[in-house]
Amino acid sequence: MPEVTRHEPGTACWLDLASPDPETSKAFYGELLGWHSYTLSVDKLDDYEMFTLGGVDGPTVAGMQTLADETQPPSWTCYFRVTDVTDVARRVLAAGGRELVAPLDIAHLGRIGMYLDPQGTDFAVWEPYEVEGAQVVGEPSAMCWVELASREVEKSRRFYGEVFGWRAVDRHYYRHFVYTNWKIDGWSVAGMVHMDETWPDEWPGDWIPYFQVADCDAVVARSVELGASVVIQPDDIDPGRFGVVMDPTGARLGLLAPRAR
Structure with missing residues (x-):
């Protein structure tokens, strides 16, 4: 790799x-x-x-x-x-x-x-200084995307635009939901999803990482066997097939099997 x-x-x-x-x-x-x-x-x-x-x-x-x-x-x-x-x-x-x-x-x-x-x-x-960060990204079992879940997307667009210089571009990625892609110089660097009334009230907004996998359904099923719970069942979106789970301690993470290009 x-x-x-x-x-x-x-x-x-x-x-x-x-x-x-x-x-x-x-x-x-x-x-x-x-x-x-x-x-x-x-x-x-x-x-x-x-x-x-x-x-x-x-x-x-x-x-x-x-x-x-x-x-x-x-x-x-x-x-x-x-x-x-x-x-x-x-x-x-x-x-x-x-x-x-x-x-x-x-x-x-x-x-x-x-x-x-x-x-x-x-x-x-x-x-x-001497360490750039993760030494593997965009590869199997490594980070491939990060996504913000926000209850007030306009405030989030304004804040992260001012802090990082991101430009917000809306896309209809998942069913009827509007999805925000943040970009720098035309490159997508992060995403944002709106936490509407279907999200549990007790869930805070947060940044969650997505990890690349070969078979989203199989890995989600395996996560449950290992003590995780499913937040979003595997489903298809433009970039591939994704699911979101909560690990055995309560931390949320996404799993993405990229679509073959």
Whole structure:
């Protein structure tokens, strides 16, 4: 599999799972997507689990940390590549967002910032020093897309446009729903779906990652055998066949089998 050596500014570059039960999460993703893992120790920070493909020494695809607060829901956090975290922090605050973690150096690896958009959805940014982010994307068992579920899409369009310079393009991807594609220089970098009245009231808006698979139906069925629950049953859309599940700890993720081109 080709390894990624650079992520373009404004694109998703890393995924971070906050889990209340790391051992359960490692077992689930290991069985479902074939991930391995090792523990990364960084001075002054908690140990961090790195997920890899093709063995422990294989290329990285995502990371995991233990939930620091039991009141927080299990979730995936999407990181977006930027050239200057400090500048992004200013734009987040100016656009009505809030700061969770101020710009912070992670040893020699890079610089992070973590934020909430005006609707309370968390996301993070990454300014690389020596580490660009995930070393595999757009390949089987790796991230292939990220999507925001938002109850107020116009506010989300405005906010992320001001923060990342994304341009919103609406498409009718899934039945009668309008789907937003965010683009930079003509390239699609992320998506957004409207959380209408059919979504459970208790579900917060969030960013969820999609992982590429060969057979969506089979992988969704296997996820249930491993303790997941189905959020959206497998269905066909223009890019391929997709489904959304909630892993055994409660974090949502998407699965996509791309349509052959």
